[in-house]
Amino acid sequence: MHEYSLADALLAGLTEYLRAHPVAGRVREVHLRKGELLILSAEALAEAWRILTEGTEVAGSELRIEAIPVRVRCLGCGYEGPVRYASEEGWHFAVPVLACPRCAGRAEVIEGRDLAIVGLSVDDGVEVSPPGR
Ligand SMILES: [Zn+2]
Secondary structure, rough: OHHHHHHHHHHHHHHHHHHOOOOOOOOOEEEEEEOHHHHHHEEEHHHHHHHHHOOOOOOOOOEEEEOOOOOEEEEOOEEEEEEEOOOOOOOOEEEEOEEOOOOOOOEEEEEOOOOOEEEEOOOOOEOOOOOOO
16 A cells, blocks of 8 residues: 555654654644645545554654645756646646646656655644754
8 A cells, every 4th residue: 555655654754853853742743745746645644644653652643734736847948946737628636747837848856746744743832843854
């Protein structure tokens, strides 16, 4: 299960982070940024998180997922920024076009594929932001 391995990787990263930066209190929420190219079920991820964190120091914590739009860098003209979206009549969503919106050249995705922990809420209400993100 895709979500299960993602949750497993998140937990490993979080455990490592907490070992280096202990928090004074119980972790209540884990704030995530999810790139829009990463397809996952929030329900399945939450369920995997619940199972995997059982008995750990972050047991009972909840995931808060913020969706992050795709950003690209053009290999031709150097454009860096958001992409255009394609949408057609009857579609329920817009699909990001992974080409340069300026010159239509080949663009590489610089943001939008990842799932990352960007912050924690702990019981005492203090927000903690892991650096380097
Ligand atoms: Zn370009």
